[in-house]
Amino acid sequence: MTQSTTDKDQLVLGYWAARGRAESLRLLLHYTKTPFIDKMYQMGDVPDYNRDDWLNEKYKLGLDFPNLPYLIDGDLKLTQSTAILYYLGRKYNLMGNNPKQEALIIMLCEQAYDLRLKFIMLCYGPNGNSPNEQKNFIETTLTENLQQFDRYFSKNKSQFAVDDRPTVADFQLFYCIDCSCSFNGSHVLLEKYINVKAFLQRIRELPQLKDYIIQSQAQVPMLLKRISESMHLKELIEENLEEWPTTGNPFYLDMLYLHYDGYSQRIIVQRLNYISDEKEKILSCIRNASINDLFIAYGYQYTQPIIENYPFPLYTRSTIQNDT
Numbered sequence: 492m493t494q495s496t497t498d499k500d501q502l503v504l505g506y507w508a509a510r511g512r513a514e515s516l517r518l519l520l521h522y523t524k525t526p527f528i529d530k531m532y533q534m535g536d537v538p539d540y541n542r543d544d545w546l547n548e549k550y551k552l553g554l555d556f557p558n559l560p561y562l563i564d565g566d567l568k569l570t571q572s573t574a575i576l577y578y579l580g581r582k583y584n585l586m587g588n589n590p591k592q593e594a595l596i597i598m599l600c601e602q603a604y605d606l607r608l609k610f611i612m613l614c615y616g617p618n619g620n621s622p623n624e625q626k627n628f629i630e631t632t633l634t635e636n637l638q639q640f641d642r643y644f645s646k647n648k649s650q651f652a653v654d655d656r657p658t659v660a661d662f663q664l665f666y667c668i669d670c671s672c673s674f675n676g677s678h679v680l681l682e683k684y685i686n687v688k689a690f691l692q693r694i695r696e697l698p699q700l701k702d703y704i705i706q707s708q709a710q711v712p713m714l715l716k717r718i719s720e721s722m723h724l725k726e727l728i729e730e731n732l733e734e735w736p737t738t739g740n741p742f743y744l745d746m747l748y749l750h751y752d753g754y755s756q757r758i759i760v761q762r763l764n765y766i767s768d769e770k771e772k773i774l775s776c777i778r779n780a781s782i783n784d785l786f787i788a789y790g791y792q793y794t795q796p797i798i799e800n801y802p803f804p805l806y807t808r809s810t811i812q813n814d815t
Contacts, residue, residue, distance in 0.1 A: 502527035506560040512572040518662040580659035599660040603667035625674040644686035
């Protein structure tokens, strides 16, 4: 992913330093091997969540409707993630081969976004950390949507969502379903829906996207959501884990932010995945990230919690145990 360039004609995609509403766009650009500047704006830590990194530029970019994400393509300047997605889809011939396919693509994109919106409303709401609310989301909203998507994929005869090659619907579906399966227990539920599971795996294994997805999930947080200030590190560990064994199983990562003892620490949340072993690539991404942060990885294999802790210059396993 490109962060800077001297090519003035290169695309610029601006968004927070999170996957969020820009991730489908990034997936599309990486799939098409389009050089672009991935402009990531930083948000401050609790309690202020300072947004000056974005606000200092917001009205200086010539955007008609200043917002994030935005796309600058030569003299074209767009906001609104859906408008950007469909523009890029048409530019790179990823909107289907006829009006029927295009209509299906738009329908799937909107349906996927509806699921993600319900997930985001819970995450950013007052009960986002409630295990009961998360369980209710899994048992109702997520279950209903996975059933519908699984039924669609079971009838679909093409290799991807609409065609035998990816379209913008595939990138939108992949991210929206994947992020909505982030709560503990979601991936156990996903095992029931083999067509959805197979679809997600096909996207993950696309040669154009495989390395990017690993890198993105290791280094870029899914949301800007911070864990509640009252949830201390020890409580977080005890809530999810009973021991610290190691595992060689494949997994993927999300980043959250933990406010602990008056300052913010970044943690890595590890969830075991069901695809090929990418452990060393993911660990390489972590090692290349900021070593001044605290990294904790945890996940689930079926229902058994497991954890791996990797020593960093400022924090080791013994340091974590002593501090908590």
